[in-house]
Amino acid sequence: FTSRGVAYFDGSNRIKGEVIFTQSFTPGNEDGKMLITGKLSGVPPGRHGFHIHEFGDLRSGCTSAGAHFSLSGHNHGAPSAQERHEGDLGNIVAGQDGSVTINMTDPLLIIRGPQTIIGRTLVIHEREDDLGRGGDQESLKTGNAGGRIACAIIGRAP
Numbered sequence: 001f002t003s004r005g006v007a008y009f010d011g012s013n014r015i016k017g018e019v020i021f022t023q024s025f026t027p028g029n030e031d032g033k034m035l036i037t038g039k040l041s042g043v044p045p046g047r048h049g050f051h052i053h054e055f056g057d058l059r060s061g062c063t064s065a066g067a068h069f070s071l072s073g074h075n076h077g078a079p080s081a082q083e084r085h086e087g088d089l090g091n092i093v094a095g096q097d098g099s100v101t102i103n104m105t106d107p108l109l110i111i112r113g114p115q116t117i118i119g120r121t122l123v124i125h126e127r128e129d130d131l132g133r134g135g136d137q138e139s140l141k142t143g144n145a146g147g148r149i150a151c152a153i154i155g156r157a158p
Contacts, residue, residue: 001025003111007122007152014042015150019102019122020157023111034109038102043094049129049145052087056119062148065121075140078131079106091129117154124150
C-alpha cells in the first residue's frame with residue numbers, strides 16, 4: 001500500500017504551493033524510498049535550503065519548529081551523504097519567476113511509525129545550503145542556510 005503526507009504553503013509568507021511525500025510499502029520492503037514532489041510559487045529566485053525540522057509547532061512562526069529533524073545524531077550533510085540529519089533535503093532552486101518544481105527521492109524518511117515525518121515542519125531557508133561543507137560549526141549544524149522564510153506542517157494526505 002501507499003502512504004502520503006502533504007505540506008501546504010498558504011502564501012502567508014508570499015510562498016504558496018504544496019509538497020507531497022509518497023511512500024509505497026510492499027511485502028518485505030517496509031522502508032521504501034520516499035518520493036517528494038511539488039510545485040511552489042513566490043520563492044525568491046535562487047537556491048534555498050530545504051529541510052524537515054523536528055517539531056510541528058508554528059506558534060512562534062517557523063522558529064518554533066526546532067532544529068533539523070535528526071534521530072541519528074549525525075552532523076548536517078547533503079541528501080546523498082552516508083551520515084546526515086534525516087531532515088536534510090538539500091536545496092530547491094527557484095526560477096526568476098519564483099517558481100519551484102520539486103521531484104526527488106529520499107531513502108531515510110519514513111511516513112509511518114515513531115520516526116515519521118508526519119507532524120513535523122518543512123522549512124524553506126533564505127540562503128543556499130552548503131551541505132555541511134562550509135568548514136565551520138554552523139555548516140555542520142544548519143548548512144549555513146540562514147533564516148526561515150516559509151514553513152508548513154506535514155500532515156497525512158489521502
